[in-house]
Amino acid sequence: MSAPVIAIDAMGGDFGPHCIVPASLACLAEIPSLHLALVGQTPLIEKLIDRQPGVDRARLQIVHASEVVAMSDRPAQALRGKPDASMRVALEMVRQGRAQACVSAGNTGALMALSRYVLKTLPGIDRPAMMAALPTRAGSCHLLDLGANVDCNAEHLYQFAVMGSVAAETLGVRRPRVALLNVGTEEIKGNQQVKLAASLLRQAPGLNFIGFIEGDGVYRGDADVVVCDGFVGNILLKSSEGLAEMVAEKIRDLFSRNLASRLLGAVALPLLRSLREELKPATHNGASFLGLQGVVVKSHGGAAEDAFQSAIRRALVEIHENLPQRLHGRLEDLLL
Amino acid sequence: MSAPVIAIDAMGGDFGPHCIVPASLACLAEIPSLHLALVGQTPLIEKLIDRQPGVDRARLQIVHASEVVAMSDRPAQALRGKPDASMRVALEMVRQGRAQACVSAGNTGALMALSRYVLKTLPGIDRPAMMAALPTRAGSCHLLDLGANVDCNAEHLYQFAVMGSVAAETLGVRRPRVALLNVGTEEIKGNQQVKLAASLLRQAPGLNFIGFIEGDGVYRGDADVVVCDGFVGNILLKSSEGLAEMVAEKIRDLFSRNLASRLLGAVALPLLRSLREELKPATHNGASFLGLQGVVVKSHGGAAEDAFQSAIRRALVEIHENLPQRLHGRLEDLLL
Known part of the structure; x- marks a missing residue:
């Protein structure tokens, strides 16, 4: 080439x-x-x-x-x-x-x-999906779809899972653990699309499908690829950005309350700044259209x-x- | 009584x-x-x-x-x-x-x-909803539904908005700004349920409906009551909890890297602890069934x-x- x-x-x-x-x-x-x-x-x-x-x-x-x-x-x-x-x-x-x-x-x-x-x-x-990496306790996690498709059926979610798994491998993850985002981890939990997508994914050969994941599991690093419809993915991503911004602001406030905390802040804030950057994943990494x-x-x-x-x-x-x-x-x- | x-x-x-x-x-x-x-x-x-x-x-x-x-x-x-x-x-x-x-x-x-x-x-x-308060930059925001109803039509979202508004007033918010959670703030954005619910809410007399809100707007404090289906609400709440936990852990790690940062941490961590508690809203406040x-x-x-x-x-x-x-x-x- x-x-x-x-x-x-x-x-x-x-x-x-x-x-x-x-x-x-x-x-x-x-x-x-x-x-x-x-x-x-x-x-x-x-x-x-x-x-x-x-x-x-x-x-x-x-x-x-x-x-x-x-x-x-x-x-x-x-x-x-x-x-x-x-x-x-x-x-x-x-x-x-x-x-x-x-x-x-x-x-x-x-x-x-x-x-x-x-x-x-x-x-x-049927539909391309948008995928980006979020920081997690264990490293990072690839989330898709992030807003391209607000209404998805089970077949779409299945396609996103397959694409996300291949893309994560490309980006260096070996045998990516693929999970479906849901309101619980038990099989009976969730809406129809998610339940049906799970039954399709359980039968997909060669895919390391680990089942459902909840919102907190995403940041715990329980999966390498997390699949959801674009409505949910967009809300998760943007609310996380909003929360990260709020935390950064509250930390700044905390260290500017009085002279002692201001002095402390002068030393601590540079340490915390790198954290803040890390928490704005969508701003700092590109998103792939798959x-x-x-x-x-x-x-x-x-x-x-x-x-x-x-x-x-x-x-x-x-x-x-x-x-x-x-x-x-x-x-x-x-x-x- | x-x-x-x-x-x-x-x-x-x-x-x-x-x-x-x-x-x-x-x-x-x-x-x-x-x-x-x-x-x-x-x-x-x-x-x-x-x-x-x-x-x-x-x-x-x-x-x-x-x-x-x-x-x-x-x-x-x-x-x-x-x-x-x-x-x-x-x-x-x-x-x-x-x-x-x-x-x-x-x-x-x-x-x-x-x-x-x-x-x-x-x-x-038709269906009761679960509502809890999230911390925001401006104070707090009441979010519903939080998982009781994973599939909602526009009528349900409308009912949640009315109930959330009354409940927020009860909890001390004057003329609560009510918003629908969406993937964008323009009228054309979102899925069918959300668009239809917005058109119903625009006609609701006495309700202070301010339109759509995105995930980052929730934490910016742009609304007092934020309405979504239980699937989205549960994901937002739990992913926020997961992110807050991750931030707390990363801050601890940051302050335990070497002697200098450990000394700094001994002074800074108590300041940051209150922040951590504040960021675990669902753990620290009850949720109302409305x-x-x-x-x-x-x-x-x-x-x-x-x-x-x-x-x-x-x-x-x-x-x-x-x-x-x-x-x-x-x-x-x-x-x-």
Whole structure:
């Protein structure tokens, strides 16, 4: 394989090209084999590149796209009304083989809709899923779906479990323990979809399905892959982010109450800062779109530069591991 | 009204009477107007009372019940197979007017099933809901349902919103801001149930419905009452507990790495301990069962003595505020 190219939606995210261009250039400098295509408004991108010294232009293309998908656009608007959006042009590059992955910090719903439309799903997959890693006591846990599919039947959950297991292996987990998120661990617990999905998963050959997991089990590290519908996954992820932010704020407050606690805080807060970063997983790691005929990684809309770099690195791993092809092979064994 | 009696299921919870009897006696000593009925195996309860000096037996009854609902019993088993279970006898006391509330730390599913069977729901209510307070940046937020109903339609969510609003007022919140938990705040976001429930709630007179709230908004304190189905509520609550435990553990680890951090920890950890307690809301506050013809408060199964006392205090507030009657009145206005 020639050196992989990653197509970057340079216009997406809350901070747009002002965050994404420098983050991309930093990755380019750091990883000598990486080639990037920055997709978006050429004059603006050029201006931002000019600010950085020593950019290796031989590994950097700029691809013009005249439109931008706004964070507030509905997926249908992005799909029908913006044929020359940077997000779409980046995905088209993957479809055409001009890039091996697309990374965007833009509108999640639009990215999912455009990804499905442009790249298509793998055979046997009804809906792609979004997967990200949460920190746990034991290390980390891959959670899917994170919001792409708010209504799921048992078959969808089954497909997510298979995809999550293969993707976790790709990311370095050996024989991933796969669990279904539920309100209890006994067989009788849960709604119909979850119970039926469990009975399908118990029969799946080669899958290390360990049964149901509850919300607290996720953070205990009881599973490597946790499967749920996109409604539940989104609520779990965002409430965890909200709680982590609240804890960080309360710790700051605690150490600013009086002189003694302020002095203590001056020493303790740097220790606690790393913890805070670790607790914002969705902000600091990319989320993979699984089940597409191509690699798509979503970076958090409010992501800082280092977070966008994590998303690029994740895309690179998925390219090297040939994730879509591996998923396709595994799905053929299990689904077709 | 004569002094209220609270019927305590003395046998429930992970630690059973060894936790519940002392906790009950401590409450009895602390609140001079409180009368308690300890329901369960008389010899064991008597033995535990004898260990405590100065118990005011004039305000304490012991009511014998020969059976115990196990934490692993299915609701149907508890309902059909154990007519003399302590949980059921306590609920019967409420139905008969011999007690004004029931407090149990036992099997949640069984308590809900028995409560519905023994006390019946209020007119217009299909399903009772379970509500508890979470800590937020702004104070606290009442979340329901927490697991009693894993499948809910829009009508159920609407009923939960009305009940949650009235219950929050009872607990001291003026004109509670009521929100529906969703994967986005725009009108087009979410599943069918949530969208339909929102359109019903927008038309509910006298309800301060503020629209959708996302997971992070819950902890930001953007609403006073947050409504969701029991599947989502249970996952949110338990994953938050799991995350809070993980944070507490990581903070301990952080302060035990080397001599300097251990010394720092010796001073900082007591400060952080209160935070940890605050972050375990379900363990430390009771959860109210709303929509029944009587007051039922569930204490966490793994609750310590002080947590069980919180549950008793919560029951007392609901008795004084006449919560079931207030709910009935409000529901008549809005539902019937």
